[in-house]
Amino acid sequence: MSVVDKSVFDSGGRTTLALAQDNAHLCVGSKIGIVKILNTERVQDEPRVLEVVKDLTSVCFGSKDDSKLLVTSVTGDAYLYDARDEGSTGKLLTRSVLPLRDCQIIHSDKYAVFGGDDLQLTLIDLDGGDRNTLKTEEQVSSLSYSKQSNILAVSFINGKVQFFSVSSAVPNKVHELKDYIPKHSYVDSGDDALLTDVLGSDKEDTDVEADTLEDDKIKDPTFCDNNRICTKVAWHPNGLFFALPTKEGGVSIFDIKDYKLQKTLSPTAKGKLFCDLQFDTKNGNYMAAIDLDGQLTVWDWKRGEVKLARKIKQDITHLVWKIQESSGQFDLILGTWNGSIITIKSVLPVIDSKVEEPLTSAGGEKNLFVEDDGNSDDEAKGSNLVDGEAEDDNGEEIDDENLFTQEDDINEGKRKYHFDDEDDFIDDDDGAGYVSEKKYRKFEDTSVNTFHNYNSSRSRYAPKPFKYKPFSAGATPFASGDRRYLTMNEIGYVSTVKNGDQNSVTVSFFDVGRFREYHFEDLFGYDVCFLNENGTLLAQSRMGQINYRPHNSLHSNWTKVIPLLDGERITTIAATPKMVYIGTSFGYFRIFNSFGVPVALEKMTPIVALTAQDYKVFTVHFSPLHGLSYSLFEVHTDTSKYFQRECPLPITMPQAYAGRVEPDFLSSNPLGIKSLFFSSYGDPCIFGIDDVLLVLSKWRSGAQSRWIPVLDSNFELWKMSGGKDHTDVHVWPLSLNYDTLNCILVKGKRIWPEFPLPLPSEMEVQIPVLVKSQLLKEYNKEKKERAEAGLDSDEDEDKDEETEVTIPQNLAAEEEFLRSKILSGLLQDTIVNDGELFGNENRIIASLIGMHDKSLLRLFAIACSDQNPERALSIAQELKQDKALTAAVKVSERAEMLSLVQKINDIREARFNQQMDNM
Incomplete structure (x- = not known):
């Protein structure tokens, strides 16, 4: 372990640090208005130098795009700079009359949040410029964001820490902790420093000579303990734990599940407050903290062991963890108050696997976030997760028969399959080209092709099967991001975030007064989900594992593994307060009660989607030979009754929209069903790729039942936009309440909602009987008559594009x-x-x-x-x-x-x- 002290700014002063997500570029900021971007992997390279606003208070890199650099200042200005462009002049995002203290980039670099002395949080859309503000009761001291749990932690100068869920467009306060962090107030002048000189400093004497002390004396007028105290929340990399610097000079670690204290760490030298603390950025096994006297302590926090204790002579501002790519060791980089940075090399080795011992809570309970039966452990052994789904040890898709492998040569070895990225989900039998072409294995007996002299390419390749995909109502694909919605309905939504070899799951609700958002660690890569008022049901489609989690912590979770045949997978699930329903790609339909006790089993045509309400079940089937069909039945513990049994389902297939639907969506949802649900009065509803809401009428009588289109959402959007065909506004359905569709209005190129989730909207049912051209003709005629009569002002003409078609x-x-x-x-x-x-x-x-x-x-x-x-x-x-x-x-x-x-x-x-x- 060696220590390197590097001078970055000859002028001295406070240095502010931020390490980019690529683990290679370090941002070092100075209060004189200069930022230097250092390449820590190639130290011989000259740093990029950016001129920024003076009197910096914080800098922040984007979590996905390292070119985005946020800067805040004492003057109340917040700028966005391009970190890769030395000539970047910056974009002014917001300006406050009072100092801004901290900033964070959230939602995959789409939004920025700022806090300071003006008693409010400001959220700004970095692309569109939209702004939201949230009033606070006290001045903001610091901000900290976990992208895994989507929680923003806000520390205040009065010692409170508030936690806000930023899953939706408007932040929602979910918890508050009091009397843990120290109270303090910032000093933006040299008055406090002068007072410190008069009264003297309690900093311990060192063995450094007097002339050295004189040379190293901090000349920054704002140097004082109040400006050095750390109140920032440190997040664990998986987002399920966080640490607070306490007012007693210790570190308190909490879990995000119920915000309970799990462990308290004490440094070797007690009594001093911290100036920074951080979990390591790999697996979060280590916690590093440094106090105002320069005492650096590194713990293996789960075991409570001190791994490193060292005294740093310089006064420190920040610390960051960095992984050495070559040696697999951790470095610690420290910012100082004299314009330099200190690098402590090879502090500890990087531990790839998680600590074997589970964390024990204050109550002595283990496995805080994963409650499973003994048999589920055996099922999970030997399996890895690839993009959130199970993969066996040799990297090949879990399919013992290997019927449809795609190997160009048997000697090339086996190919890894990424299940969430499959795009060979359906046979492009109409030649529309909406699936990308891939190589398929040729028949090994080439003499057959020679004998028949085949000319078509299809005859030379193996047939492509239909790939059954896991389906959940309202689910969205990962696409190019690391998070997606597992399900979404009128109650709330469940989102998952990739985090290395595990995922973090968040359950959020629209009615925040009735329900409380919660989080848990997902070790199995659950890819099917159903949310109801009582709990959340999850399933891992290939492992056959299901897990039910009640919202009320008074009831226990349960986990079960169902048997799957070779090549079979769970495709869809549903849960009501009465029953749990599981459907598979082979048509096995399993019913359990709300406590996991098996009640019934039935074989059907392969099931691709289902939903349930009390004892009523609505299933959708698909077979490449027989097409789409649906069943509607009622199941009790001792009786069952079919209303409709595998009747044709008249929804539009994705082939009708070839080239107009994103491949990312179809790869995860090959049938294009966006959602299905029961209306508030118990009628089955389905919303397909054509954005038309269908309701099943007279479904209790098979001879009279019929599907009725009650809403064409694209037509309603066209009407609301004044007759303009907008391709950047889409409807994502949630539920049908009598005559009103609850939905999410999605703005952007993608048809599915992303993060943060906009607030739900309502769209009144309108039977699609109107003709666009006829309406537009009448609408334009009316506008012309009003203009000729002088009834329209210039202001009205400017708003024509926003006027709804009458x-x-x-x-x-x-x-x-x-x-x-x-x-x-x-x-x-x-x-x-x-x-x-x-x-x-x-x-x-x-x-x-x-x-x-x-x-x-x-x-x-x-x-x-x-x-x-x-x-x-x-x-x-x-x-x-x-x-x-x-x-x-x-x-x-x-x-x-x-x-x-x-x-x-x-x-x-x-x-x-x-x-x-x-x-």
Whole structure:
């Protein structure tokens, strides 16, 4: 272990450090407005020098893009610089009248968050420039962000630490810790330093000569203990633990699961506050901290062992861990107050595997985040995780039969398969080209090809099978990132983040007043998920392992492994407060109760998607020979009843959108089903690649059931945008509540939501009966007439692009008539079979009947004005209420259509007689 002291700034002063994610570039900032980017792997290279804002308070690299460099200052300015461009002048992101103390880049470098003395947190979209602010009760001391758990920790000068979930667009406070970190306030002038000179310093004497002390004396006027004290939260690399510097001079380590204290570390020299502390950046096995007197301590924190204790003579500002790529050793780099950096080389070896001993909590419980049965351990042995899915030891896909290997030559060795990156999921039988071409293994008997003289390329290669993929409602692909949503519905969403050989899972909720977000470590690479009001069900599709986690910590988790045949995988799962349902690619349908006890087993056509509500189950099947079908049935512990059994499912397949859907989405979801769910009144719904919401009507009777399109979301977006075809706004469905689709409006090129998740939106059901060209013609005609009449101002013309397309009265009446008829039919079917669910169904039916007759009367009036008695009579026959027929008579009389009046009166009389006969 050697120590290297390197002068970076001859002018001296406080140096601020930040190490890029590539582990090679170190940012060293000076308060004089200079930042130097050092290449730590090639020390002979000249550093890149950037001129930045003066009086720096913090610097921060992007987590994915090392060219993004954030800088904050005492003057309240925050800039974004290009760290690879020495001529970068920086982009001013925000300006505060008071100092900004810290900054963080979050959400894969899409957003930046700032905090300081102005009693607010500021979030800025680095691409779009949108800004959100969140008021705070006290001045911000420091910020710390964990991308694994998506939690922002905010330290305040009053000693409080608040934790905010930034999974959604608006940060949500999830926890607060008090009386752990020291209270302090920053000093931005030399007054405190002058006071220190008068009263003297309690810094221990050293054996350094007096002239050396005089040379090394800190000349920075802001040098004082208040400006050196560390209050920043240090995050473990997996995001499941964090450390706080305590006011007693120790280190307290907590778990993120329930924010409970797990361990307290004490340095060899007690009583001094810390100026920085950090977990190592590899596996988080070590914790390094340095106090105000320069006492550096490194612990193996899980065992509580001190691995290194060393006194540093210089006054330290920050420390960072760095991995030596060549030797596999850790270095510690320290920033100082005299313009130099200190590198302690080969402090400890990098431990690739995690510490064998599980962490023991204060209560003595082990395995805090993984509760599993004994048999699950055996199932997991010998398996690795590749992109979140299981891979066997030789790197080949877990498929004992190896039916469809893709080896160009049997002597080339076996090829590794990355399951989340497969794009050979479906046979491009129509030649549309929406899947990328790949080499396939030729038939070994080449004489067959020679004999038949095959010319087509397809005959020379093995056939490509359909690859069954794990499906969860609302799930998104990893694409090029390291995180994705495992599932999403009206209750909340479950997200996972890749973290080396394990994942971190976060369960978030839209109703933060009812539920509390929680996190856990995923050692198995769960890739299927279902979220309900009581708990979260997860599954590893290839291992056959399922894990149920109640939201309420009073109930215990349970883990189970189901048997899978060679080549079989779990494709979809669902859970209700009553039952747990598991479907596989071979069509095995397994039912467990809410505690994991097996209840029933059935064999079906291969299952690709399912959802459940209480005892009702809606499954989607796919077979390359028979296509898409669905089943709808009810399962109790002792009885079951089918309403629909493997009937054709009329949804649009991805082939119809060849070239218009991203391959990343189709590789993880080959059938293009974005979500399926039961409506609030228990009707099955499905939302496919065409962005049309289908609802199953009369599903209790097989002969009468039919799928009804109740909403074309693309048409609604077109209408709301003033008739413009936008390709950067998409709808991601969550649920159907009576006549309203709850959804996420996604902005950007990708059709699925990314991080952070926008707040849910609502879209009213509109039956797709309108024609765009006809509406646009009427809309433009109306705008022209208003302009000619002088009714539109210049300001109104500027807002044309934001004005919703208005629907002509006659077309709106047709849509309202059909919508009221469909919705009342769905609701009446529910009332007849299940009774009133919420107590207001009959009132809703009455309002729907009223809307039904009003819309018909508008159509009736138009028909009468056009002197079209046949059309008018056909409309009158659809009227349900007698008072509506009376109104139709008056309209007919006003139009002087006496024969129509007589026919309507005959209808009234016939209905009256029918009512009398039924009494």
